[in-house]
Amino acid sequence: xxxxxxxxxxxxxxxxxxxLFAPIVIVVAVSFSPSSVFSFPPSGFSxxxxxxxxxxxxxxxxxxxxxxxxxxxxxxxxxxxxxxxIAVVRGLVPGGKAIATFMASPLMLPGLVFGxxxxxxxxxxxxxxxxxxxxxxHVVITMPFIMRTVLASLSLFDFSMVDAARMLGYSYPMAxxxxxxxxxxxxxxxxxxxxxxxxxxNYPVSIFLVDVRTKVLPIQLLNxxxxxxxxxxxxxxxxxxxxxxxxxVACDRLVGLRRMASI
Numbered sequence: 001x002x003x004x005x006x007x008x009x010x011x012x013x014x015x016x017x018x019x020l021f022a023p024i025v026i027v028v029a030v031s032f033s034p035s036s037v038f039s040f041p042p043s044g045f046s047x048x049x050x051x052x053x054x055x056x057x058x059x060x061x062x063x064x065x066x067x068x069x070x071x072x073x074x075x076x077x078x079x080x081x082x083x084x085x086i087a088v089v090r091g092l093v094p095g096g097k098a099i100a101t102f103m104a105s106p107l108m109l110p111g112l113v114f115g116x117x118x119x120x121x122x123x124x125x126x127x128x129x130x131x132x133x134x135x136x137x138h139v140v141i142t143m144p145f146i147m148r149t150v151l152a153s154l155s156l157f158d159f160s161m162v163d164a165a166r167m168l169g170y171s172y173p174m175a176x177x178x179x180x181x182x183x184x185x186x187x188x189x190x191x192x193x194x195x196x197x198x199x200x201x202n203y204p205v206s207i208f209l210v211d212v213r214t215k216v217l218p219i220q221l222l223n224x225x226x227x228x229x230x231x232x233x234x235x236x237x238x239x240x241x242x243x244x245x246x247x248x249v250a251c252d253r254l255v256g257l258r259r260m261a262s263i
Contacts, residue, residue, distance in 0.1 A: 024241060026040050027234050027237050027238060027241075028234075028238045028241065029041065029042055030042060030231050030234040031049055031050070031231055031234035031235040031237070031238040032045050032046060032047070032049075033046065033049075033231055033234075034046035034048065035231070036230055036231075037229075037230070037231075038229065038230075038231060038234070049230070049231040049232050049234065049235040050235045050239075052230075052232045052235070053232060053235055053236055053239070056232060058215075058220060058224075059217075059220060059221075059224070059232070059236060061215075062215050062216060062217045062219070062220035062221075063217050063236075065131075065214065065215070065216055065217075066199075066200050066216045066217040066218075067200070069131075069134055069135055069138055069199060069200075069216060070138070070196045070197075070199035070200040071196070072135055073135060073138035073139045073141070073142050073195070073199045074142055074192055074195045074196045074199065076135075076139050077139055077142040077143045077145075077146045077195050078146055078188070078191070078192055078195075080139075080143065080146075081103075081143050081146030081147045081150060081191070082146065082150050082184075082188070084099070084103065084147060085100075085146075085147055085150040085151045085154055086154065088100050088151065089151065089154040089155065089157075089159075090159065100147065100151060103143060103144055103147045104144045104147065104148065105144075106140050106141055106143070106144055107144045110204070111202075111203070111204025111205050112204050114137075114140075114141075114204075114205055115137075115204055115205040115206070115207060115208035115209065116208055118133065118136075118137040118140075118205060118208065118209060119133075119208045119209060122136075122209070130209060130210055130211040130213070130214035131214055133209045134206060134209050134210070134214070134216065137205055137206075137209055138199040138202065138205075138206075141198055141199060141202060141205060142195035142196075142198055142199050143195075145191050145194040145195040145198060146191040146192070146195055147191075148191070149187035149188070149190050149191035149194070150184060150187050150188060150191055152187055153183065153184035153186065153187030153188070154184060154187075157180065157183050157184060161179050161180075161183075162175045162176060162179050162180060165178060165179045193247055193248075196247075197244065197247075200217070201218060201240075202216075202218065203218040203219070203222070206218060206219055207219060217236075221233050221236060221237075
């Protein structure tokens with residue numbers, strides 16, 4: 001009976017892995033297809049669709065805009081989220097636990113609801129610039145990732161080490177840089193990685209905030225699928241997958257995936 005249960009567990013695991021990775025394998029395979037339509041398995045091997053990405057001005061502009069929004073939103077969230085996490089852990093604000101729970105609320109709301117609410121809030125205060133509206137909304141989206149990971153790191157940190165560093169001659173900012181930052185670096189980097197990916201890949205909120213001249217990559221890819229579907233979309237998706245893998249490898253080299261996963 002125990003062996004039968006083990007076989008069943010491995011079978012379920014195999015089905016789940018196939019379900020998760022099969023779409024990725026298909027997308028990557030289609031991106032190398034010489035055909036001008038989506039076909040799997042591909043009839044040959046070609047890099048024409050990767051070359052086509054460089055000639056697609058709207059796609060390149062969408063990638064650059066998504067990188068800008070994700071980078072700025074991540075930097076702002078890292079600054080604000082880390083300061084908020086320190087204030088909560090140190091007990092510098094009343095109701096710290098309630099605040100920490102409230103900061104995770106954007107993850108609990110459906111993306112469509114949050115997108116409509118962001119649009120209405122921007123219009124009610126007269127904010128009609130799509131770039132600024134997108135940036136503010138993405139900061140709100142990414143803050144929970146930073147707060148969760150940094151709070152987990154700070155909960156294991158002894159702040160008396162900062163006081164000890166100051167007694168040894170360091171200024172307060174230098175003590176934070178030399179003592180605090182290295183200890184919370186895994187949470188800091190993992191939160192930044194998740195926040196950047198969440199912003200770069202966001203669709204349900206961004207769809208309500210873009211305009212004709214300001215389109216992030218997920219919206220542009222959807223428009224291209226509707227207007228002129230070809231394997232260029234698969235090639236762009238494959239490059240995004242490669243970028244995610246490279247980011248994970250870089251984090252593994254800098255911090256270690258096991259240490260990041262333990263946050």
